Structures are given as C-alpha cells and as structure tokens.
Amino acid sequence: MKSSVSPSSLRCSQCSLGKLCLPVGLDPGDMHRLEEIIESSKSYKQSESVYRAGDEFRKIYAVKSGLFETVATDANGNEHIIGFHLPGELFGLDAIYSGRYISTPVAVTSSVACSIEYSELSDLATKLPSLQNQLMCLMSKEVHSSHSGVGEYTAEQKIAGFILSLSMRYQQRGYSATRFQLLMPRKDIASYLSMAPETVSRMFRRLVSDGILEIHQTEVNIKDMDHLKAVTGHIPADRVFFSS
Amino acid sequence: MKSSVSPSSLRCSQCSLGKLCLPVGLDPGDMHRLEEIIESSKSYKQSESVYRAGDEFRKIYAVKSGLFETVATDANGNEHIIGFHLPGELFGLDAIYSGRYISTPVAVTSSVACSIEYSELSDLATKLPSLQNQLMCLMSKEVHSSHSGVGEYTAEQKIAGFILSLSMRYQQRGYSATRFQLLMPRKDIASYLSMAPETVSRMFRRLVSDGILEIHQTEVNIKDMDHLKAVTGHIPADRVFFSS
DNA sequence: CGAACAATTGAACCGATTCAAGATGCGTGG
DNA sequence: CCACGCATCTTGAATCGGTTCAATTGTTCG
Numbered sequence: 114m115k116s117s118v119s120p121s122s123l124r125c126s127q128c129s130l131g132k133l134c135l136p137v138g139l140d141p142g143d144m145h146r147l148e149e150i151i152e153s154s155k156s157y158k159q160s161e162s163v164y165r166a167g168d169e170f171r172k173i174y175a176v177k178s179g180l181f182e183t184v185a186t187d188a189n190g191n192e193h194i195i196g197f198h199l200p201g202e203l204f205g206l207d208a209i210y211s212g213r214y215i216s217t218p219v220a221v222t223s224s225v226a227c228s229i230e231y232s233e234l235s236d237l238a239t240k241l242p243s244l245q246n247q248l249m250c251l252m253s254k255e256v257h258s259s260h261s262g263v264g265e266y267t268a269e270q271k272i273a274g275f276i277l278s279l280s281m282r283y284q285q286r287g288y289s290a291t292r293f294q295l296l297m298p299r300k301d302i303a304s305y306l307s308m309a310p311e312t313v314s315r316m317f318r319r320l321v322s323d324g325i326l327e328i329h330q331t332e333v334n335i336k337d338m339d340h341l342k343a344v345t346g347h348i349p350a351d352r353v354f355f356s357s
Numbered sequence: 358m359k360s361s362v363s364p365s366s367l368r369c370s371q372c373s374l375g376k377l378c379l380p381v382g383l384d385p386g387d388m389h390r391l392e393e394i395i396e397s398s399k400s401y402k403q404s405e406s407v408y409r410a411g412d413e414f415r416k417i418y419a420v421k422s423g424l425f426e427t428v429a430t431d432a433n434g435n436e437h438i439i440g441f442h443l444p445g446e447l448f449g450l451d452a453i454y455s456g457r458y459i460s461t462p463v464a465v466t467s468s469v470a471c472s473i474e475y476s477e478l479s480d481l482a483t484k485l486p487s488l489q490n491q492l493m494c495l496m497s498k499e500v501h502s503s504h505s506g507v508g509e510y511t512a513e514q515k516i517a518g519f520i521l522s523l524s525m526r527y528q529q530r531g532y533s534a535t536r537f538q539l540l541m542p543r544k545d546i547a548s549y550l551s552m553a554p555e556t557v558s559r560m561f562r563r564l565v566s567d568g569i570l571e572i573h574q575t576e577v578n579i580k581d582m583d584h585l586k587a588v589t590g591h592i593p594a595d596r597v598f599f600s601s
Numbered sequence: 602c603g604a605a606c607a608a609t610t611g612a613a614c615c616g617a618t619t620c621a622a623g624a625t626g627c628g629t630g631g
Numbered sequence: 632c633c634a635c636g637c638a639t640c641t642t643g644a645a646t647c648g649g650t651t652c653a654a655t656t657g658t659t660c661g
Contacts, residue, residue: 189590193509209497235493239486246479252496253453256503265437265551268649299608307509309650314609330658346433512617543640553618558641574626602661609656617648624641631634 143241150237154227157181157220163204166217170208172228176200179224180296182305185216194305197221197297199279201286206255221297266346271306272316273344276326280335291335295328320344387485394481398471401425401464407448410461414452416472420444423468424540426549429460438548441465441541443523445530450499465541510590515550516560517588520570524579535579539572564588 154177157163163174166185181198195216198204208214209231238245266274284290295302303310320326325341327334335341398421401407407418410429425442439460442448452458453475482489510518528534539546547554564570569585571578579585 187590207497207500209493210495210501215501235486235490239483239489242479242483245483245489249453249479249492249496251454252493252500253451256451256496256499257454257459310607311609311651312649315649318609346431554639555619555641556617559617562641604661605659607656607658609654611654612652614651615649617646619646620644622641622643624639626639627637629635629637631632 140243143243146237146241147244150229150233152228152230154225157224157226159220159222161220163218163220163226164214166214168214170205170212170214171230171232173203173205173231173234174218174226174228175203177225177227180221181218181224181226182221182297182301183216183218192304193307194297194301197279197305199282199286202282203251206252221301268306268308268312269316269319269344270346271308272302272313273320273325273341275302275306276320276333276335277341277345279333280338291338293333294331295333296331384487387487390481390485391488394473394477396472396474398469401468401470403464403466405464407462407464407470408458410458412458414449414456414458415474415476417447417449417475417478418462418470418472419447421469421471424465425462425468425470426465426541426545427460427462436548438541438545441523441549443526443530446526447495450496465545512550512552512556513560513563513588514590515552516546516557517564517569517585519546519550520564520577520579521585521589523577524582535582537577538575539577540575 152172157179163181176198178200180200181204182194183196183198183204184192185195186192196204198218204218205214207216234244234248238248279293279295280290283293299313300310303313306313317326317328320341321328323340325335325337325344327336396416401423407425420442422444424444425448426438427440427442427448428436429439430436440448442462448462449458451460478488478492482492523537523539524534527537543557544554547557550557561570561572564585565572567584569579569581569588571580
C-alpha cells in the first residue's frame, strides 16, 4: 500500500498559526470544521490561572494575546516556571499522557486564550489526516524544544539563549525579531532558567555593556543578532538542523 | 456531536509495550494491522549508530533489547547525551517537526531495535483512533518527561533522580525496580546530567555510603527506595501527579 | 508624595569543576 | 596463568562561577 503522506509533507515548515491560533496547512473546508470546535476566547486578568495542576485534562489552549507562564510545584513545595507561552502558542499538551494537567498556566499580563476540547480535536484529527499530522508536528516540536535546552551552559549562555528563543518565536508569529517586551518579571526568568534573579540582572548588564542588547524596563532591543547567537553556543529550539 | 473518545480513555494508563514494542490498548484486529507495518528487527553492535543527526526523517524506532543513547552536537561542536532508551521505549519522535533527525542514536551495548515507516504509521493512525490516541499519548509523555527534569537541582539530586527514573522505567517494562545494570559509561551519565564525570563518581559514593545504593561495577542495587526518593526532591518523569 | 515592591549592585560564601594523580578493571599476548 | 598496557573510574586539592545575604536604587500606584 502506497502511503498517502509523502515524507516531505511530513515536515511542518509552517507551524505558525492563523488568527485562530491553530495550525495552518488545512484546506478551507477542513479549516472550517476545525473552527467549529474552537470555543470562544476568554480574557484572563494578571495572575489569573487558566486551570490548576492536577485538574482533569479536557482542553488544550491557544494564546491569542498577552503572555502566559506555566508553574509547576515540585515535591518540596517549591514552584518552578517551566514555560512561557506567546501569542499563537499552545499549552496543555503535556497533560495528554497523565490525563491531568501537570502545571498551572498563569496570565503574566492581561491575556486572552481560546480552548478546544481535546476529545473533539482528537475525533476530528481522525477524519482529517492533515490535522493529525499538524498535531503530531506540534507535539514533536515541543519535544524538540525541551531537548534543545539540555546541556551545560553558563548563566550568560542561558540568558542569551532565552532572548534568542523569544526573538525567533516572536518573528515566527509575525512580530519583530529585534524589539519586543519582556513582560515577565526577572524572578520568573530566573526560575525558568534555574538561576538567581541577581544573576539574571548581572547577565543582562553584561550583554548590554557588550553592545549586544539594549534594555529599558521591559523593552528589549537586540542590537547585534550575530553576536547574540555566538554567545549562546547551543542549538536554539527553532534552529534548522544541519547534517554534520 | 458526541465525542467517541471519553476523557478517561484519553489517559494512557498502560503505555508499556508488548513484545513488539508498540503501544497496547488496541483490539486484536487493529494490533494485527499495526504488526504488518513493523519492519524486521535489526541488531546493532556496540557504538554503532542507527541513523545520523541531520538525516531525513522516515522512521521511528523501538528498542527491543540492549540500550541506546542519543547524541546531539551543539553549535560549538560539543557532543551531549540527550537521552537513554531502554527496551520497550521509542526514539526518533522528536524528528517529526523538522523532518530531519536532530540527534544520533548509538547502541551502548549490543542492542536490537525495530522500525516503522512514519508515513505508514500516520496513515494507519487515521484509520485507527485508538492508535492515534496512543501516539499522542506517547508524544505527550515525552514532553512531560522533558519538563519534569527542569529546575535547580544539586548534583546529588540529579544522580538520585537519574537512578530513580531508570528504576521506574525498568519496572514499567517488567524488570526489577531495585536491581539493574548501569550499562552506560560514567562520562555519558555525566553528559546527560550536565556535570563532570568526577562529580558522578562522588555522588555515587555518597549515595552508597549513605546506605541508599549498592554499586558493583555496572550492577546497581537500590537498598532504600524511600530514602532515594526523598533525596531527589523533584517530580520524577513517571510520577503520578497530585493536585496541590 | 510616600509606601511597597521590583530590580540592581556589592561582597562573602559554597558547590561543582578543573587539573592532577592514583586505583581499578579488562583485553591481549607472552 | 600472569604480566602488561590501555581505558575507565575514583580520589584529592585548588580554582571559579553562581548563589546568598545585605544594602541601594528604581518603579509603580494609591
């Protein structure tokens, strides 16, 4: 039996999301059926949580505007930021396995998100192979991103990599790659990167004094992208891989 | 439209794999159709690689026996171990997104793996909703595992968590949870945990002198599981989450 | 304007790395 | 079967990066 999905079509070259924050690459008819199961958007005030870790998994969410961060509590009761979710990105996908959400998404600023009942999405994916492929692609990307941060990095490399990751993700969603807002507090960046807030400050200062960045309050301006990439010394989450 | 997939059935309570190293939970007929697309097993000698980072993505692989580790090269040319794959576990899933493998799986000892053409699996999943669900579940588990290691941990916690993770994964596959072989060299454990090989030795020594472990060459014996869990101080990859 | 919180800066401390040396295990050949 | 050589693992001491603690500056908002 010849496969109906060619290898090249497996590649998810365009995972950026339309205004409905869902994968594109579907034909208009399929897209319409997808839109039908998307629930209406909901606004979240600052510090408001979408659901709580431990809640039963039912929906996945897409950020429409603002910023969400996911918080997980470890066995010792310490909270860790395990991810930031920019407009166009999804969260809740990691709950499929256990059937319960493993982290709590919190709105960093006033934000808007929409949701999709996973069981309905799953059903629809059965009927629309291209949607199924998009979903697998999204999940794979998550795995990819999780792994790309692995390794031994200095505090400077982690900060540079963090800024670079935000830059690429904003760019992919159609925003500027060189100017954007750092909406999350320093202590949350610190938690996400597993370092002290003081170190975050010091590394920002170093990157600024090296002429790589400009930072004024929450506003970031990347002055020397090449130099920034050189500092990271690792494979960014969204980097195209090359054969070695 | 009522969903045909109830929320409870979304939970992948039994992700352990049968002798064919693929998800169970399929009815016999479906299982048979799945078996048909599984390619014959292949043996790999020590240090032999299954594919290379950068190769075009076509297949996913399941470990039948032995041990594989995946190696990624960062932008500076440094190699990092980003994962170990025990019998019954899959690798190659992170390549769906980019269409190319991002890491090179290497046999740590003489090992056996089988493969499945992803396009055929993807096609079949369209026809078998339960298979699609199993695939999503597996991917979700990968994301889950990747996140669970996030956070600031001491060298001792990382080593304890590593041993605990292996223990749970071996147990899930029907092996002993307290006695198993540490087939990978210390330097690869060190790379995986982002620490110096010397520190791996020191931490093993500490856990042994605390009466938590016994280690003789590659043989590990967990003497005090509760104490081991207490030392980790984080949420192991396979731990059932609780609401806080 | 002033209070409360967030971010920055400085100095001492600590854990992990690095460098160097010694021990152990293992395959090979005498 | 033992001796040798190589690789891996272990152990010790000095160094370094990041944390911690403490104090200051900056920012936001009632």
